Amino acid sequence: MSSEKITAEVRTEFGKGAARRIRRENKVPAVVYGHGNEPVHLTLPGHETMMAIKHGGANALLELVIDGTAQLALTKQVQVDPVRRVLEHVDFVAVKRGEKVTVDVPVHVVGDAAAETLVVTDTPAIQVEAEATHIPEQFEVDVTGAEAGTQIHASDIALPSGVTLLTDADVLVVNVTAAQTAEAAEAELEAAEAEAGIEKDEPEAAAAEAADSE
Template identity: 65%
Template sequence: MSEDLIIAETRSEFGKGAARRIRRANKVPAVIYGHGNDPIHVTLPGHDTLMAIKHGGANAVLNIEIDGKVQLALTKQVQADPIKGFLEHVDFVAVKKGEKVTVEVPVHTTGEAAKETFVQIENNVVTLEAEATHIPEAIEVDIEGAEVGTQILAGQLTLPKGSVLVSDSEQLIVNITQAVSAAEVEAELAEAEAEAGIEHDAPADEAAGDEAPAEGDAPAEGSADSE
């Protein structure tokens, strides 16, 4: 949870025009839902909010001060400019200390699997129930030395204290398979192309070689060799 206090301004103007004016002032429009209350529409300082969300990760919980009262807010949806990276809009859910929330948490692998293996991440997030102010940023999975055939299920993950798995315990998270060589990939591709009836033109140098006269062929009539 971010310990920084984000000072919000309530807003009553909506629409694309109002949002553009807010962003030009280096601020970000946001809305806070939850606890049966009407949505609270606010304007937040752009840089401070961006840094707090980056620090807190996908499920960042921010301290947002609204009209002198501090509200804990769980980040639910972030819209950012794909090129410049600034925040365009943020949706939050109001939470309280001690409250349990259901969130999706990313899964990260650590270590290196055995040689000649391929590590397939079948599901890169798991759903957990956790206390709102103690949501893990990620769940780490150690694959050091894992051999071909190793499979790690959601129920085998080591969760932080206080977190409870909501995802199916049989959900496949990591699958270690035999690495495929470049030659095998090329052979499979060639076979697939053949089945699809795809033909490739011969390289230019081969085509030129086909057009050259064969050794021993008689020179064309009228050539210097025939005079």
């Protein structure tokens, strides 16, 4: 994983009012934690930061230049405006080259399983330990041709050299099951309605009742 360099400004104003002013200038308030140091509050360029995080994925690694000094920072939490879809705040953790970090890496399912099957992702991300500059962006799980009953556990996922699995090896990640037929779905619905005490009128009874009311 390569890091993208972004020049940051040290932030001295805090609170909601200051954050709003920063965002009006198309910038993003951020904070960097880690290595036993006091949190460093920063202002980052909005568009440049968003593109770097999009490119880096769930565990984007940025090289923040703070007062002329470069600091590697791993993205930990990103707040996005739900309407305008712009960054509102970013939390980073300071890291060093060669340092091992614990991260959750997304699982991406590829390929088409056998006909009349349903592919369910039970665990959307698995936790691993990796060197800060070599964090996988995602793990691909290929289900091409997989038959119903196929189960892929955390231990089945191939990890790059230097990456250690921390999630329990027996955790179910992807499950391939038989697709439910229309008849089975209807029977399940009827059973649920019966259990809830919902009674459905028979077509002939409903038609007769309608005719009587005319």
